[in-house]
Amino acid sequence: MTRLYRTGLVLPAAELGPENPLPPLRKPEAVAKVSNVDELPPDLAEGVGYGRLDTTLPCLLQDGYTRERVERELPALVLENDKLRATVLPSLGGRLYSLVHKPSGRELLYRNPVFQPANLALRDAWFAGGVEWNLGSTGHTTLTCEPMFAAEIEGPDGTPVLRLWEWERTRDLPYQVDFWLPEGSDQLLVAVRVRNPHPYDVPVYWWSNIAVPQNEGTRVLAPATQAWHYGYSGRLDLVDVPGELTYPARAEAAADYFFEVNGRPWVAAVEEDGTGLAQLSTDRLRGRKLFLWGESAGGRRWQEWLAPGAGGYLEIQAGLARTQLEHLRLPPGEGWDWLEAYGPVTADPATVHGEDWTAAREAVAAGLPSAELLDEYHDAWRKIADVTPESFLATGSGWGALEIRRAPMCLPGTPFPDESLGPDQEPWLALLDGTPPDGDPLAVPPSTLVNRYWADLMEYAPKNWLTWYHRGVAHWAAGRQSDAVGAWRESVSANENPWALRNLAVATAGHEAAWLYRRAVALAPSLRPLVVEAIAAQLAAGLPDEAGELLDGLPQEGRIALLAARTHLARGDLAAAKAVYDTGFEVANLREGETSLSDTWAAVSDEPLPEHHDFRMK
Structure with a gap:
C-alpha cells in the first residue's frame, strides 16, 4: 500500500536568516565561465553563449545565516510503499532529502545530518544532500531554500501522488514536480513539467542534482565513453571516461564531468559490493554528469563544512542539455515534460568494478527498468498532469499569484491562489491598481520586479524617490546601466x-564608490550587508583608515573579522592581522572558490594555512 503523509524532520539546523535587502547588481559569483569557447563544437558553443543570467534579480540574496545550529523541526512529506520511503522537504525547494530501500534498510542518497546553508547557490544559501531540482540558470536554483506549494492528487493507478509546484522568478516560468510511487515498485518516479506562458522564447535550464555517499570504492557509471571535463581552470575539454575518473575518491581536484551519453540516459553510483543508486529518465532529459570535490585539503574541508561529521559525498546529475554551461530555448506557449526514476542498483561487483568498461555498464543497465516501461509510466502520468489539487499540504510564495493578477493565464494542475499573496506582493498589487510605491527613504524598500511588464508599469508611474529607485534597478537588470545610474541619481535628488x-x-x-558607500552607511549604519560592502569598497580604493572607521565598534566575527584582518594588513600591522586569525573566526557565507581567507593569510604569515581556513580548490 502506498501512503502519503505529513511528518516533521528534527535535526540540528541553522537559521536561514533574513534576506539581504540590497539588490544583487553584480554578476552572480556562482556562474561558471568557459575560457575556450572558440575550441568547442558549434552547437555546444552556441548553448554556452545563450541565456546566461547577469543577475538573480528579482530575487534577493539569502546570506543572513550563521553556523550556529540548534535542534529544529522541518516540515516533511513522506511517500512510501513496501519497497521505498521517500522524504521530501517542501519548505526547502522540494528537496528529496532521503530515499530508503526498505527491504535492505539502505539509504540510497547522501542524507545530511544537519541543515547548514553555505554560499554555493545563485542566491548564496545552499545545503548539501538529497536530490535538488534546479530550474533557472547555471548554478544552484534560486528556489533551493524557498517553500513550494504541495498537494496530494490521485495517481493513474489510484495511489497518491505528491505534487510540488512554484513560479521560478528569474525566468518567470511555472513548473511542477510530481512524485509517484506505484504499489510494489522499487522505483520512485518523478515527473517534471516546465511551461512557458509567454509570447517569446525563454532560456531554460534544468538539472536534477543527486548526492550519494562517496566511499573509497564508489564507482560512477553512465552509458558513455567520453565526457566533457570542466574544472577551476575554466576549460571545457573532451576526455575519455574509462579509468580513474569513474572512481571519485581517487581524484585530487574538484571537477565536473559531463558524459556524452549514447543510448538511453541513465547514471549510477555503485559501491564495492555492487549495490547503489541509479537514476534514469525518458529521452528529454539527456544530460548526465559526475561532480566530485576531490581529495585535496580544500575539497575535504568543503565537505566537512557542508555536512559536519557525515563523511564524503559526490553528485550524479541529470539535465536537459549536454552540460550545465548551456541553456536551451523553450518556445512561446510550449511546455516540456519528462519522467525520472530513482531506485536501487544490484549488480555483480566483479563485473561492475572490472576493467571492461562496456561489461561494467551493461551489468548496471541490465537491472534497470526498460525504456518501454518508463515511457508507459510517462504516458500514464500525462493523463493526470493537469488535475487540479483540491487541498494543499504546503503553501509556496505569492509571486505566481501576482503574475496571474497582472496577466491571467491558464496553468492547469498548478494553481497559484490569491490566498498566497502577502506583504511582499502588496506594493505591486497597489501598482496594478494605479497607486505608485512610496515610503520612508530610510525604511527597507520592497524588492524590485524587473521583467519587461513590471518595468513598463514603473516607467509610467508618478515620479518619487522610490519609483526612481525601482526604475534604476529594472534598467540595470535589463543591461541599461547608464539609464540605471541616471534613475538612481534622480532618486537621491528627490x-x-x-x-x-x-x-x-x-x-x-x-574613491567615488568609497565615498558613496560612506554616505549610504551614514544613513543606515546598522544594516550589516551595507557595512560589509562599504568596508570592502574602502579597502579596494586604498583607504584603510576609512575602512577602520567603519569597523570601529563592530563585533569582529565572520566576514567582519576577515575585513578587519585585511584592514590591519593594509595598514601594515601584520601582528594585528594575525591576531584576528588566531581567534579562529569562521566566515559563514564564504563563497565556493573564494580565496580571500588564504590570500590574506599568505600576506600575513609564512606559516602553513590553518586547516580550518583552508578552502582552496586549486
Missing part, C-alpha cells in the same frame, strides 16, 4: 536615501 546611494556605489569604482 530624497536622499541609502538604497540608491549604494547602487550608485556599485555602478562606479575607486
Whole structure:
C-alpha cells in the first residue's frame, strides 16, 4: 500500500536568516565561465553563449545565516510503499532529502545530518544532500531554500501522488514536480513539467542534482565513453571516461564531468559490493554528469563544512542539455515534460568494478527498468498532469499569484491562489491598481520586479524617490546601466536615501564608490550587508583608515573579522592581522572558490594555512 503523509524532520539546523535587502547588481559569483569557447563544437558553443543570467534579480540574496545550529523541526512529506520511503522537504525547494530501500534498510542518497546553508547557490544559501531540482540558470536554483506549494492528487493507478509546484522568478516560468510511487515498485518516479506562458522564447535550464555517499570504492557509471571535463581552470575539454575518473575518491581536484551519453540516459553510483543508486529518465532529459570535490585539503574541508561529521559525498546529475554551461530555448506557449526514476542498483561487483568498461555498464543497465516501461509510466502520468489539487499540504510564495493578477493565464494542475499573496506582493498589487510605491527613504524598500511588464508599469508611474529607485534597478537588470545610474541619481535628488546611494556605489569604482558607500552607511549604519560592502569598497580604493572607521565598534566575527584582518594588513600591522586569525573566526557565507581567507593569510604569515581556513580548490 502506498501512503502519503505529513511528518516533521528534527535535526540540528541553522537559521536561514533574513534576506539581504540590497539588490544583487553584480554578476552572480556562482556562474561558471568557459575560457575556450572558440575550441568547442558549434552547437555546444552556441548553448554556452545563450541565456546566461547577469543577475538573480528579482530575487534577493539569502546570506543572513550563521553556523550556529540548534535542534529544529522541518516540515516533511513522506511517500512510501513496501519497497521505498521517500522524504521530501517542501519548505526547502522540494528537496528529496532521503530515499530508503526498505527491504535492505539502505539509504540510497547522501542524507545530511544537519541543515547548514553555505554560499554555493545563485542566491548564496545552499545545503548539501538529497536530490535538488534546479530550474533557472547555471548554478544552484534560486528556489533551493524557498517553500513550494504541495498537494496530494490521485495517481493513474489510484495511489497518491505528491505534487510540488512554484513560479521560478528569474525566468518567470511555472513548473511542477510530481512524485509517484506505484504499489510494489522499487522505483520512485518523478515527473517534471516546465511551461512557458509567454509570447517569446525563454532560456531554460534544468538539472536534477543527486548526492550519494562517496566511499573509497564508489564507482560512477553512465552509458558513455567520453565526457566533457570542466574544472577551476575554466576549460571545457573532451576526455575519455574509462579509468580513474569513474572512481571519485581517487581524484585530487574538484571537477565536473559531463558524459556524452549514447543510448538511453541513465547514471549510477555503485559501491564495492555492487549495490547503489541509479537514476534514469525518458529521452528529454539527456544530460548526465559526475561532480566530485576531490581529495585535496580544500575539497575535504568543503565537505566537512557542508555536512559536519557525515563523511564524503559526490553528485550524479541529470539535465536537459549536454552540460550545465548551456541553456536551451523553450518556445512561446510550449511546455516540456519528462519522467525520472530513482531506485536501487544490484549488480555483480566483479563485473561492475572490472576493467571492461562496456561489461561494467551493461551489468548496471541490465537491472534497470526498460525504456518501454518508463515511457508507459510517462504516458500514464500525462493523463493526470493537469488535475487540479483540491487541498494543499504546503503553501509556496505569492509571486505566481501576482503574475496571474497582472496577466491571467491558464496553468492547469498548478494553481497559484490569491490566498498566497502577502506583504511582499502588496506594493505591486497597489501598482496594478494605479497607486505608485512610496515610503520612508530610510525604511527597507520592497524588492524590485524587473521583467519587461513590471518595468513598463514603473516607467509610467508618478515620479518619487522610490519609483526612481525601482526604475534604476529594472534598467540595470535589463543591461541599461547608464539609464540605471541616471534613475538612481534622480532618486537621491528627490530624497536622499541609502538604497540608491549604494547602487550608485556599485555602478562606479575607486574613491567615488568609497565615498558613496560612506554616505549610504551614514544613513543606515546598522544594516550589516551595507557595512560589509562599504568596508570592502574602502579597502579596494586604498583607504584603510576609512575602512577602520567603519569597523570601529563592530563585533569582529565572520566576514567582519576577515575585513578587519585585511584592514590591519593594509595598514601594515601584520601582528594585528594575525591576531584576528588566531581567534579562529569562521566566515559563514564564504563563497565556493573564494580565496580571500588564504590570500590574506599568505600576506600575513609564512606559516602553513590553518586547516580550518583552508578552502582552496586549486
